Amino acid sequence: xxxxxxxxxxxxxxxxxxxxxxxxxxxxxxxxxxxxxxxxxxxxxxxxxxxxxxxxxxxxxxxxxxxxxxxxxxxxxxxxxxxxxxxxxxxxx
Ligand SMILES: [Zn+2]
Numbered sequence: 693x694x695x696x697x698x699x700x701x702x703x704x705x706x707x708x709x710x711x712x713x714x715x716x717x718x719x720x721x722x723x724x725x726x727x728x729x730x731x732x733x734x735x736x737x738x739x740x741x742x743x744x745x746x747x748x749x750x751x752x753x754x755x756x757x758x759x760x761x762x763x764x765x766x767x768x769x770x771x772x773x774x775x776x777x778x779x780x781x782x783x784x785x
Contacts, residue, residue, distance in 0.1 A: 695752040695764055697727065701744035706730045710752070710764060719754065719762045727754065727762070 693714045698707040708730040710723050719727065731741030747753055750767050757763035 695766060697747070697753070698751045699745065699747035701731060701741060702739040703732055712764060714766060716764050716766050716769065718757045718759070719764060724762055
C-alpha cells in the first residue's frame, strides 16, 4: 500500500509516498534517505526537518523503531489514537 507523508516545515511543503504493508513497517535505508531529502535536502542545514506547522492531519508519521531505525505509523492508526485519547479525556471529566 502507498503511505503518504505530507505537511509543512521550515523549507515549505513536503509530500512523499512510501510503499509498504498497510499496518506499518520499518523504513529501508533508501526510504529513510527519501524522507530526509523531502524534509530537508540541504546538507549543511541544521533544521533537522522540523519547525513549521508539521504533519498534515491525514499524513502517515514516523517514530523510532526498536532497532534505532524509523517505523512508519499509518495515518489510520494516528486517527484511531487521537479518537481514543479524546475518549479517555471525556471519560476523565
Ligand atoms: Zn533544513
